[in-house]
Amino acid sequence: xxxxxxxxxxxxxxxxxxxxxxxxxxxxxxxxxxxxxxxxxxxxxxxxxxxxxxxxxxxxxxxxxxxxxxxxxxxxxxxxxxxxxxxxxxxxxxxxxxxxxxxxxxxxxxxxxxxxxxxxxxxxxxxxxxxxxxxxxxxxxxxxxxxxxxxxxxxxxxxxxxxxxxxxxxxxxxxxxxxxxxxxxxxxxxxxxxxxxxxxxxxxxxxxxxxxxxxxxxxxxxxxxxxxxxxxxxxxxxxxxxxxxxxxxxxxxxxxxxxxxxxxxxxxxxxxxxxxxxxxxxxxxxxxxxxxxxxxxxxxxxxxxxxxxxxx
Numbered sequence: 001x002x003x004x005x006x007x008x009x010x011x012x013x014x015x016x017x018x019x020x021x022x023x024x025x026x027x028x029x030x031x032x033x034x035x036x037x038x039x040x041x042x043x044x045x046x047x048x049x050x051x052x053x054x055x056x057x058x059x060x061x062x063x064x065x066x067x068x069x070x071x072x073x074x075x076x077x078x079x080x081x082x083x084x085x086x087x088x089x090x091x092x093x094x095x096x097x098x099x100x101x102x103x104x105x106x107x108x109x110x111x112x113x114x115x116x117x118x119x120x121x122x123x124x125x126x127x128x129x130x131x132x133x134x135x136x137x138x139x140x141x142x143x144x145x146x147x148x149x150x151x152x153x154x155x156x157x158x159x160x161x162x163x164x165x166x167x168x169x170x171x172x173x174x175x176x177x178x179x180x181x182x183x184x185x186x187x188x189x190x191x192x193x194x195x196x197x198x199x200x201x202x203x204x205x206x207x208x209x210x211x212x213x214x215x216x217x218x219x220x221x222x223x224x225x226x227x228x229x230x231x232x233x234x235x236x237x238x239x240x241x242x243x244x245x246x247x248x249x250x251x252x253x254x255x256x257x258x259x260x261x262x263x264x265x266x267x268x269x270x271x272x273x274x275x276x277x278x279x280x281x282x283x284x285x286x287x288x289x290x291x292x293x294x295x296x297x298x299x300x301x302x303x304x305x306x307x308x309x310x311x312x
Contacts, residue, residue, distance in 0.1 A: 004299075005296070005300070008296050008299070009296075012292045012296070015292060016072075016288070016289060016292070017069075019285060019288040020068065020069055020072055020285060021065070023281055023284050023285055024064075024065055024068050027277055027280075027281060028061070028064070034051075034055060034057065034081075034275075034277055035048045035049075035051040035052040035055065035057060068281075071282075072285055075088050075091075076088065077278045077279075077281070077282045078278055079278070080271070080276055080278060080279055081274070081275075081276045081277065081278060082270070082271065082274040082276045083276075087278050087279055087282050090264075090267055090279060091264065091282070091286075094262060094263050094264040094266075094267050095263070095264050096171070096263075097167065097174070097256070097261055097262050097263035097264075098249075098252055098253075098256065098261075098263035098264045098265060100171060100174050100175060100179055100263075101179055101182055101183060101186075101252050101255055101256065101261060101263065102248060102249060102252040104175070104179065104183045105183050105186045105187060105190075105248060105251075105252065106241075106245070106248055108183065108187045109186075109187050109190045109191060109194060109248075110194075110237075110241055112187065112191055113190075113191055113194035113195050113197075113198050114198055114230075114237065116132070116191070116195040116198075116199075117194070117195050117196075117197070117198030117199040117201070117202055118198070118199075118202050118225060118229075118230065120132045120133070120195070120199050121199045121202035121203045121206060122202075122206075122225065124203060132195065133196065133199075135192070136192040136193070136195055136196050137192075139188070139189075139191075139192035140192050140193055140196075144185075144189050144254070147185045147188060147189055148185055148258050151181060151184070151185045151188075152164050152181070155181055155184075156181065161181075162177070162178075162180055162181035163177065163178060163181075164181075164259070165178075165259055165260040166178050166260075167260070167261055167262055178259075178261070181259070182255045182258070182259045182261070185255075186251060186252070186255055190244075190248075190251075194240070197240060198233070198237060198240075201233040201236050201237060202229060202230075202233050204233075205228075205229045205232050205233045206229055208232075210228065211224060211228065211229065214228060231305060234305045235302060235305060238298055238301055238302065238305065239298065241298075242294050242295060242297075242298035245294050246287060246290065246291050246294065249287070249290065250265075250287075252265055253265025253266070253268055253269065256269075257269050264283070267279065268280065268283050271283075
């Protein structure tokens with residue numbers, strides 16, 4: 001396994017370099033002139049030229065690319081153009097709020113979808129199964145924005161169970177008071193498609209010969225479901241979670257904007273509106289790194305779920 005991990009890490013290096021090169025070229029040649037953006041409409045040509053010199057935009061392209069690569073690996077992106085705050089400090093101070101929202105969403109979404117998917121697969125063809133599938137289809141047709149508006153109106157304004165917005169420096173208070181509503185709405189959005197998908201995974205496993213053989217031998221149904229069916233269905237479930245995890249991270253960005261949570265997502269939203277390139281570039285590159293790490297961890301989890309998996 002150690003050789004597999006080493007080989008995968010070495011394979012990630014050229015991929016990361018390709019991402020860095022692509023991001024650099026996109027921002028260099030298609031993102032507009034940073035000097036003109038910072039200078040504004042009233043800036044004179046001399047002022048714009050001075051800004052270019054300060055940012056190093058008059059240096060050779062290869063030198064600018066080397067500076068960009070060094071920023072990635074040293075985590076030193078300089079200062080935000082809009083707020084003059086160090087980009088590394090933005091990551092360190094905003095990321096905890098993002099994780100406070102994202103991690104409960106991920107845990108609840110996966111666990112509830114597995115339970116619901118297994119339950120409806122077990123009663124396949126029944127009225128409960130049909131009702132859940134109809135409700136899931138309806139839920140899939142509703143926009144996330146509708147969930148936010150209705151959720152804030154119902155649970156915050158009408159029932160008063162949760163505050164509409166707010167955040168504190170206490171992680172426990174945030175989890176108990178401010179995070180439940182956005183987490184609830186995000187889980188409701190993702191639960192329907194994942195329930196339908198996981199149901200198909202469980203149905204596929206229940207149709208195999210080993211399940212019929214176990215039932216013929218008198219193995220209890222609970223043992224069949226949790227020891228055999230669930231374990232074999234975890235391979236495609238892990239694959240689905242791995243592909244969705246970067247989307248969950250980006251989805252938490254939208255939640256932060258809607259609920260004014262001072263996380264990394266709201267900072268990225270502000271940076272895009274202000275054309276704050278250092279923040280946008282850092283988030284873009286590190287999201288790519290996160291995706292590669294997630295794929296590696298998922299491959300390792302395959303081995304934990306199914307010892308028959310062989311690393312090649």
